[in-house]
Amino acid sequence: MMPDLFELGIDGTLQLARCLSASALDPTSSITFGLSGPSTSFYSCLCDELLSQDPGSFESVIADTVSHFTKSLSKCDTVLDGGGGSIEGGIDGGGMVIVSGLKELCSHKKAAACLTRVPSFLLPAEGSEKSKERVTPPVPTLPPGASAQQQRFFRMVQAMSAGRSGYLRRSGPALEKDTLLGLVLRIGLPMENPAVSSSFQNAASRTMKDVKQGIEGMRRQLRIYQDKCNELVRALVTAGADARGQVMNWIIDALLVNIGADAMRPDRSKVSNAQTLLNLAVVLLKLCEPFISDEKKSALINPGFASFAEGHGGVFITMGDNAVPRLAENPVMPSEPYKPKNSFIPQCFFFTARALHLSVVSGSSYHMGILRQVNNTAWQLRQRNENAQSDPNFNHILSMQYANEVSLLAPEMIADTLRFLNLTARFLVRIDDSQLALMPEHFVDDICDLTTFISRVEPKTMQGLDLGNIFKMVVKLLSPKYAHTVRNYNLRAKLGDVLYEVYLPPNVDGSSSVPRSVSCDPLTGGQPYLLSDASAQETLAPSLLLLYGEVEHTGYYEKMSHRAHIAALLKYLWESTEHRNAFRRITQNKESFIKFANGIMNETNSLIASVMEKLPEIRRVQVQMANPQQWAALPEEQRETITSRHEENERDVERALPLCNKTLQMLGYLNTDDDIRNLFLLEEMCSRLVNMLLHVLTKLVGSKGLELKVDNPENYNFRPKEMLRDLCAIFASFSSAHEFQVECAKSGYYNTDLMTKSVKTCRKLNLLTGESMELFESLAEKVKTASKHVGDDDALVADAPDEFLDPLMCTFMKDPVLLPTSGTVIDRSTIMQHLLNDPVDPFNRKPLTVDMIIPATELKEKMENWLEEKRSAMSTQGV
Template identity: 25%
Template sequence: MTSKVLEDIFQVTTNPENIPKGYNLVILGENDTLTNLDLATTDAALLYQLTENELLEQPFSYLNDCFVRCQKQKRLNKNNTSLASVFKEIDRLVIGYGLVAFQIEEFALHGNLQNYIAHILLRYDNYADFLSQIIQRSIIEESVADLLNSFFPSLLHYVNRPNALFDMNDSVNYNNTLSVFELFVNFKQVAAIFTKIDEFCPIDGLLANEYEKKTILGPILTLSPLNINVALKNYGGMLERSTSQTNMIHESLQAEHKVVLERLFFICDRIIRGSVESRTDMVSYWGQIVNKNHLRRADHATQNKLASNAFTTNISLILIKFSEPFLDVSYKKIDKIDVNFFNNLNLFIDLSNETRLNSDFKEADQFYDEHRNDVKPNFISDCFFLTLTYLHYGIGGTLLYDEKVTPQIKRLKEEIEKVKTFSNSNSLLANFVSAKLKQLEKTLSYSLAIKNAMKGFFSNRALQLEVFDFICGASTFLLRVIDPDHQFPFKQIELPLIPDKVGVENVDNAEYLRAHAPIPFKYYPEFVVEGPINYSLYISHYSNSPIFRNPRLQSFVELGTTILRCPELISNPHLKGKLVQLFSVGAMPLTDNSPGFMMSIFEENTLVNKNLLYALLDFYVIVEKTGSSSQFYDKFNSRYSISIILEELYNRIPIYKKQLIWQSQNNPDFFIRFIARMLNDLTFLLDEGLSNLADVHSIGRELSDPNSINQPEESTDESQNDLQSRYQAAQRQAKSSCGLAAKSMTLFEIYTKDIPQSFVTAEVVDRLASMLNYNLQSLVGPKCGNLRVKDPEQYSFNPKELLKALCTVYINLANEEEFVKAVARDSRSFNIDLFKSAIDILGRRTGLVSDEFCNSLFTFASKADSTRKAEEEEDMEYEDAPDEFLDPLMYTIMKDPVTLPTSKVNIDRSTIKAHLLSDSTDPFNRSPLILEEVIPNDELKQRIGEWKAGKKAEKQ
């Protein structure tokens, strides 16, 4: 009985005459030890098969088959106790030799580790039980390290073999590979030393793009729809797909990726839980990768020299899953995250070249040197800050790549159209053009595949919800760091953290703000805030964005409001610009004109509704200076976003309207800075926009009339191209300027109605009047025909609505005496006939306004005209005023002369006050200046008064 069982299991015999029909048994060699097949000769029989049988080409497969047959025989003979010892010995031998096969490659006659691996990955289910037993035997024999150092480097070499592709396109290969990893790490003894495998992370270090190929976990961590081969297979080709077809591909890949991520997390989780050493090594591995891939956020990085989007986003998502338990809505474990994390030694995150939130490198390094903590951070802290790092460089690098691909696709499509047009007119170059066209179309197909793969990834709401939930939890923690007592969210934070310095622009107060910035927050790397802001702004443009209808969104809005309200927190104005851009997306009405998705938070959250308005007004002012070479234009985008938010808050939430009116009445110095900036912008934007429209009009006429180009024939094409370029530039600039101006004009309309007194102060009233008069002349004056362009809506230009808005401001301020005088004394542009033309257009021709509106406008214009005549008579009286009585900038007689402390120049208080709203320096020597430093010149004021009185007396 024993002999027959052994023959069946090992497929061998010592008696060739008794081979049953249908069996293909191996006849054992003729020697003394193998004359009988029994328990005593089992080892020799098996050894013969492995080391001497020339026909046995797959020794490991043979061992596995023996193991499988042994288990089958066990089941068939489960009641035969006499065979129990036989089966036990067979298992011992087969499993033992299976372990030896991986430890000593030359042991078997045809031993080949990669061959073994190939068979396992091809039919994993058939090998799983045997492999599990081998692992358990290695644990018993304390040879796990040997097994791992043999098995996994061979596995790595196998998946990286030449011309082999390891990705989600080959489901059998990658699924079985993941199953092998899962099987191994499910044994705690294996997971505990898994990171000690020689090629887990080579000691010598790797280049940024080598980790996914040359480390044990690298290949499986690239399993993603973002893998370029997966993207090309699913989205490649020039085939036009319908939206529904593309969405089906998205959904299929999203479902598959979800399962892959769960399996990858299982593997990493087992390693993390294996031992202190394996946890430390795993975090170190991820740290090395991200430290060498900072260029993923660079503008002109070479993508193929960096880790792939697939690799880094998968690690990001795995880390986010690790972070979930200590960032849940209860925040019971939030105190486990070390607020002073960056003070610790042995950090896995390289901060050597990281910009800090509000300190320089030297100051930060000095602080860390003085407050160094020798205690190693806990895993929760390591994991949290590493996740923030990956959010910026991993997922953040991916979304930046997406933003670069979009314009590249547009350029490729334009280039293809140009080549096609050229080919139609140049048959002699047909072959060259055809080759060029094929190359361009191939590149376009490649770019579109990447674009669609990213769209599929970022439109996966369930996945992105995990990312944004992490951001919301991180926002709460960052507020906890900002809180002087580090008690948030269990105790509410009070803002502002330092007293406001009204009248002093925060951007000119940088040193003061830096000195008073909260510690340790000011020393944190900038990416801890930049990563969440970049991601949230980007993902907000997806229709199924996780930001929408998210109950945790208020945590992020609270952080954003705090950053804007406390200028000492972050020194980078571009980050704040992105933040207000995101808030404007959240404030804009939805498609059904219902309030934007952030509006309920703006209204109901106490921290937000107490601080948001002041924060927006303050940032509107200080964004004037961004520190970059393009700062003059940077401010307009931020102010456009702020204007959107302010308009929606003012019109939809009564508390903000009350706050704005309160600020204008009780904090005039602060509020007037805001009005002055609005006026500066509107003046420039309207002038720029109308000027660009005039260019569009004139260049458009030239383009439509080729005879107007007076150039030699050979240069006609060049002139036409130059004109076309100028025309497109004028169109872009007109669209930008007119769009921004329209939004600013809306604020002027609504604010001048409810708080007119703020617009008639001495600092701004003359400039406001001049701006209104000048643009009224542009819209209805003799040159208004120059503004006629085709399809004005594409430039956000509606001349009739703009005219109505201008006239509405006149009417809103008609009862303010100072405004009437300012309009009247604008000798350059004021003309009552312009008002009559405006009334004719708005009333009789278009019916845009009521008779009451027309009457009010005419009454105002008549009053201003009368005032102009009276003031002209008065000016005649004072035309011989001494130069020392005249304001050196405005050339008008000073009413309240003051002396500037350093230049000693006498100037009218209203003039220097208006100047300081835009520039905190003495206009005559550029030295720093604040209004409190000017010296009243009472003696000069008295002499001016006496001189004017004398003039009046002479007249009488």
């Protein structure tokens, strides 16, 4: 076609692009509308005619038409932009209109296939020369007439761009700047865009109703755009095997070049922006919709895909720097070839899971950081008696929070995500153990992170959703059988957190806002999953006891939070008849239970020591600050030091006391069971239990108890009356046990005045009633009797030979044993207690286990003979 002869044909492909885009505004008069269906439309007939005359020209026309769409898309940054119609060769309308035009172009399957073959559809192949080329973007310049806010933003962008070295042709930035689907998916409502964040100016002084209206208005526009993106991608994947293969290749590229998007601080010269990845996840979630709720179709998800490198293209690689960790350590790779009944469903499932990890999961972690920053800034302003509403920094952070919530917390996306996570959980529960071991670890990690995140920040969106499979997965993976499969202690701790945050019924622990329907099983008449699930009844109680010890490895502050959650769950299970048999079975494994009980006492001792040390310090500073003249007289630097230390003490106490309270409660209710109580009375446990209880009692009702009377104790979760009640109830439950009475008599913390005062306080405050009060009151007299026997025993062994004395405790040994690693003889109770905390010989630090200990039978016989002679001698003397 000669341009000078047919002038109107010069911009024919641009006119075609504009006509296709116009379909979004008036579908019935568009060129893609046909009275008898799309195949009878003018556009379809045009495509068929071009194909019949010259297939090469058809390819050229489609490629040129796509280039106009690409050029216009590059001018759009958000769904709020007006589009590229004002530029030469542009298309009128914003991103939604342009993407609608692309979708209409794909209404003809041959045209859709052509679109996937244009050179800009895929990134350069990995390892190619072009993939190594570097693009250096120009430094942005300030537009004329820019507002003050725009000027600040451009200065920030210029500063950020100054140190950049550009990006590679095969990278995250290249994906969204140079490929068609990247240009489509990069458009949204990114929080850092001034057009978005400026919508929430002066956020602190606006009503929540006003803010929510702004968020909902933006979400409506974003949803319309994302729906168009979904339609475009669906048109491409249904255009034939070749087109579908190209789309999957693009998705593989997108996931590979964004491998670093899950980092705490992603390198923006290597990865795409968060909106691109979020839109990719949304599109993939929609591709999964047909099989998410269809069990027959979801059964076609073949677990072998994760190990089929040719299929996933390296997305789930197991070697090298970009390796994706598996659930089990060194799992056995499958020997059978990957032969799925359906190849598309596994692709969609596994790629969606990976996309969620790189987008929504990473975004949720980032958003929690913003929320912490908002809360911390507000707290600092309150401490300085400053007005948050007028503080520019606080308003800026709050506006970023609201701007981020527009995309990240869109209700439909959250619901789709939760449904997909429930499908993933069902898949993980049903596959066999060898296949489970090969699954990417982040599948389970992401389920935990996202369900807990949503339960905390947007629990209402969970209403009406079935998350029963997630519960089943958590119970399965927490069970002792899978402790070696899920080997990551942090991940196991998260599984426990999911039970607490999502499945502990609302109001049980006074904190959850999750709808009750989420924690209850509709198939059992609305009973909580924690009580009605058969697997939970069998394994959950021992699983949680095991987990209580395992979270020791998660970090000092983290373990306190995890253990507080576990303690609340155990209390709920203990109060149900459905789990009582499981608790009874726990006592059959004496060694495991002793480890758990030892962990409880270690934790309580540590927490009590910390709290009882810091509460008096908090009290002293409160008194000091309550005197304005005295406080003002101190140098400013000293005041700052005192305040900083005071705030640190407050935070530590706030973290420690919830677990401290729950641990005491747990000791109380567990020891109402005779079998469990008998385990606490074992030699290696009883003395530690007594000393711990008496230590706390001394702090609460002893001579320095007034030092604990801080202002506003509820702010620190400090409830001394409840703590004393729980403590005295434990004393009451053990008061009849001879072993407990003897250890009280031996303890350096025990004195008669302390016990008398405790009994009076209990009666005065009515903390204990009935039989419990009588048992507690009777303990003092029983300890007095035990003290006489202890004194007699001490007198009996006062001149015992050194070989009869424990080398660590300097006490007369009851059951001497030989440590083969050092050749030392020590009392069994002493070494057993030591090995609970440190599995080494205390005399040479060599590894030592209980089964290595050798009874010192000859020495024990010698000691018994010596004791018999002493008793006979004392009897003869009439002592």
